[in-house]
Amino acid sequence: MAKAQNNDLIILGHTIKLGESKTIDFSIAKLYTSTKVEIPIIIERAAVPGPTVLLTAGIHGDEINGVEIVRQVIAKKINKPIIGTVICIPILNIFGFLNADRVFPDGRDLNRVFPGTKTGSLASRVAYHLTKKILPHIDYCMDFHTGGASRFNAAQVRLRPNDEELLELAKIFNPPFIVFSSNIEKSFRSTCAKMNIPIILFEGGKSLESNKHIVKHGVDGVLRMLRHFNMLSEKHLVPEIVSPAIIIEKSKWIRAQKSGLLHVKIECNKHVMKDEFLATITDPYGTMRFKVKSPNEGYIINVNHAPIVHQGDAIFHISTADAAAMPSEEDEMED
Known part of the structure; x- marks a missing residue:
């Protein structure tokens, strides 16, 4: 049962009705100059109830491929569903993105402080509001990353071993590789798992680089997932699966x-x-x-x-x- 099927969606004090589109500015803190730093949340709701799918990128501010994947999903209007709701957050770590840096200004890794605290570090506060104000509305999540430092990742989906539901979803996403990888405590993926939100974690390329081949794998995966949920408009062409993903259980x-x-x-x-x-x-x-x-x-x-x-x-x-x-x-x- 989709969480927001029959009710208005209320996020951060904003109400989004069925059939509405809205961009919400998620503001946690300001720069030293008192300039507001806002995280845009792009919400598209169909007139027909259905699942709510969250697309996130930029948990690490220097991971550009993920940002570009979500940007293309928005620009091509793939995020406008025929049923249900699609929520896109292209950049979660705006502070790191501004600095071309993985972490927050305080040196904290956003992906190591979930579910966060209301009065903790800046990164912890962002994690807290995402966990408390947005995730309770979500049925499925797709989170986009790249390799850290100078390490280039093959396009892959990571999931914990022995999770048959996630494995089936990963096969639908159809990256070149599906890699078994245990959840890390205090990560976004771990928090989603504890909240019973199936999450596809996509990895591809390396930081501070935009790779068109990696981006295509990510966008194609989103198309396949939304079609699987019967949310995708027929005007969007979905690439067929030429070969199944290679499953890597150990590495x-x-x-x-x-x-x-x-x-x-x-x-x-x-x-x-x-x-x-x-x-x-x-x-x-x-x-x-x-x-x-x-x-x-x-x-x-x-x-x-x-x-x-x-x-x-x-x-x-x-x-x-x-x-x-x-x-x-x-x-x-x-x-």
Whole structure:
């Protein structure tokens, strides 16, 4: 049963009736100059009741691909449903977006402070209002991210293991990869799960970069999801599923064994064999050249694009049939 099927939708003191469109400015704090910083929330309601779907991006201010995915959904009017409600928040961390930075001005990661507190840090207050004022109205969520730092993620949906409902939704979204990844405490994904809101977490590309191929995967996934919910207008063409997503149940990081200049020799998404040549690490003086080889057969789902690395840095993320789950690695997986 959709949460807002038969009632007016009331968010942050604003009432949105069936058939109405409204943009609400979600304002938490000001800049030092007393300039207001507002988070636009774009709400589109059909005249016919139905599910309420939330699309979010920019939880990390430097993750541009997600912002562009939600922007295109709005610009192409994909967010105007024929039943139900679509709520779009293209940039949750406006402060980080203004600074081209992952975190809030106080150094807090918004995706590590959910469900937040009313009187806590700035990031915690944003998380609190999102959790208390918006999420109770939501039936489904799609949250868009990119790889952190210089790490480029293959287009993928992440979900916790043994969640059959989410797995079926992820297959409908149809990214190239579906990656099993446990929920992290105090993340947005974890909070949605505790509130029984199915959430599709899409990852693709890297921070401070807009990649048209990654963006297309995200927009196509939104189209497929809204069609599945019978919310999508017939004027929108939905790309057919050419091949099913590759499901990755276990994976591990390949780490630099030397410090130096990194020269990557393969593309992300590639299927590699055991001992296949992946990269070289050299010193700046031409005296050292170390070959990085694949420890096993698998799919490369993340590549470090940094030109220099230190010993121990994560340089590739590879699927594996026999790798145990590595909780200490989750921060590098989850963005």
